[in-house]
Amino acid sequence: MRLDGPVAVGLGDLDEVGDPTRSGIRPALGWRVAAAAVALLAAAPILTLVVLALDGSVGLWPHLVAHVLPRAAANTALLLAGVGSLAAGIGCGTAWLVTAYRFPGRGVLAWALILPLAIPTYIAAYAYLDVLHPVGPVQSWLRWLLGYQSAREFRLPDIRSMTGCILLLSFVLYPYVYLTTRAMFLTQAATLIDASRTLGASYGAAFTRVALPLARPAIAVGVSLVLMETLNDIGASEFLGIQTLTVSIYATWVNRSDLAGAAQIALVLLVPVAGLVAAERFGRRQRSFAASAQRPRRLEPRPLGRTAGMLALALASLPVLVGFVVPAAYLAWSAWARIAFAGLSQGLLATTWNTVSVSAAGTLGALALGLIVAYAGRAAPGRIASLAARLSLAGYAVPGTVLAIGVLYGVGALDRAVAWAASTLAGASVGLVLIGSGAAMVLAYTLRFLAIATGSVEGGLSRIPPSLDGAARTMGAGTLRTLYAVHLPLAKPALASGAILIFVDCMKELPATLLLRPLNFETLATRLYGEAARGTYEDASIAALLIVLVSLLPVAVLARLGQDGR
């Protein structure tokens, strides 16, 4: 083919090609600017907190130091230590049992042990307060069994205690340790276990001396996640009467209207958070190193005898029963009773609609920002893109309350500016537009779950070979067209699963929602919180059951991954 018609089309671009003013860094610059904007937005709540805390009236600080902080800090430390060690024990123990031994029910337990992830901590507390109530089903049954007549003669220790709180949180949060540790056990070289046995170690000793030390990085990652969730928890500790730092932040703002004081406590809380983030990152680094150094031959589980097998079944079932079956069954039963008694109330439907719409808005927001962060990392890699990627994790690492205080202050200031402008310029009174419309809440969801969005988009993009980018670019597509014509269609599954995760997390979210919702605006979570706090048991069980059912979605995905993965 000679220079004929079609070739002339190509030549028509010649001046465009050679013109230096048209050339250069514009596409990459656009992505950098966008990523920088997201990074700024993600960091804003934390920066606001710092400014706010430094700016706060010093008069309150001595009061906090004298009366609030010591007890709250001690409680928090105790809670973290207790939940951390108990969840680590349950998680590692069950992971080793189902990985290393063959016993009846092992196949089901392997995925059932993840189920407690579907029960948010405040729902577990809500359920157990009722289940273990002195006149509730368990204690009544025990009394009947033991022949006592009234609650005055016999009662179990009150669940509303530090011990109760530690037990409760451990039994719903241990799956984080179970998941990471089991993945590690599965990829560990079976030859190492064999080698330790030829060197005279029993199978059990091989666990404590070889498998467990090798899994330490994975355990560190799991426990860090457990502790972050513990710090985030507001419902369970409050229902069970444990005054933690997180609860103090909420109380300082809601009861005293002292935003600066709340910010000061929030800053204190950032110290353990920073430690946890560091521990988690360290664990992940070590884990990838440890895992890559080994041949992934699977450990062949050892059959257990009848008695030992039954014992293993009982041990491994206990966390599933306590962490999922009992609270879920209780919620199903009491929701059923409520529906049979009063039907589905209009208010509950409105609440569900509220929850779905703000969760959907938060999901969209998080995905959009996550897309910018992840795609900037691919289309315009560099310092700005990696900074944005790191800062996008901030919202997920800090407790929801801390994030909410930061958002509250920033958005509040913006609101006042808008209101002032409206009244001076137009003479109209608009009130607090951003907080009143729920925009602040959606922003908090967006920032809190941005990490999940960035992670899933990155995951989806990483599976697309870079040669496809090059192919698209050499065929005349800019980065934007490459994004929507090549990357988005190929990353759709990853985006969809990310969207599910974020949506469910938004639906469950309690601490930030409590602080940022507009007046008289209820989500399923806040409705449950309100009823539990008032002690009125109306639609709460239905709301809780709805949340648990929706939360089962991502858990099912996780369980499937664990089954055919590796």
Added chain:
Amino acid sequence: MASLSVRGLAKDIAGRSILAGIDLDVAPGEIMCLVGESGCGKSTLLRLIAGIERPAAGEIRLDGSLLAGPHVFVEPEQRGIGLMFQDYALFPHLTVGENLAFGLARLARSEARARVGETLEQLGIAHFAPRYPHMLSGGEQQRVALARALAPRPRVLLMDEPFSNLDGRLRDAVRFETLSILRRFDITTILVTHDPEEAVMAADRVTLMRAGRIMLTGRGRDLYARPGSPYAARFFGDCNEFAGVCRAGRVATPLGLVPAGAGVTEGEEVRVFVRPGSIGLSGAGAGIAGRVVEHWFRGEVEQFGIEVDGSAKLVVVRAPGPVDLAPGDHCRLAVDVARVIVFKACDNICDSRTEPWLTAAGA
């Protein structure tokens, strides 16, 4: 048809120099082959020309207009340079037709559709249009990748190891067909390969790269006959190597006296390279005496390892078959002295520093 010129191009990755001082000229309609061991930077050079990576220094010009240089960088989508990837990089979510149409966004829709049909027709794969890449075999995917790169009628086509994902006979067939298509389209092409045979066969001119630098450029036949450096001589084909000293314009080797060539002074140490095909082999008659130790049947040629007095290694000889010699037989060897390659001993040392920049005649 367009000409491409590269001057002083350099590229660093993570502080390590990948390419340095690259000068390259490709004439309009020429097929230029970049060849070298893996890791020599040839693919990086291709990606720099395509605009997928940015050079650290130097210039790239297309028909004289600057694509990359100080303060200038034309984005890949603005360059009008086609690139065919080693793994083909076909979009898995688009049909063959849609893959081709992807690069035709600047054309009107009807025009683009016509171009897709026309291009597929020219490559004889019109029936692939509605299929998805995963439904095609490796050879078919290769053809689609070529069609996709050609569809926008790029001014220069770059091909990164275009045949390395195919094997054996299929590879040969696809290679011949691809080259005839390139000739038909009469398009300026730069092809990257690690296979010296492929390079000398496919290209109008071959550029040998080593450790991020260009060693020499020339026609395949010239590079094979006058490789310019011991490294290049070994790269383009097997050699029997002998050390010797120049005496009265000739060098004594275990295969007899050979001319030392111009520029070699009396008493200077040299290395003599003799290709296995430059040695005549017979059962009796004139020549150097030897004894057959190894015999390999290679199809069109037969290869022998022959023990010769004065040579520690077996002398490798390739002769068109059939040859009636077996291990243990005595034989006679006659070197075609016109095809012997002689290097000064210092060339070896220079060569290990990848210097100087020798350019073979005929470039």
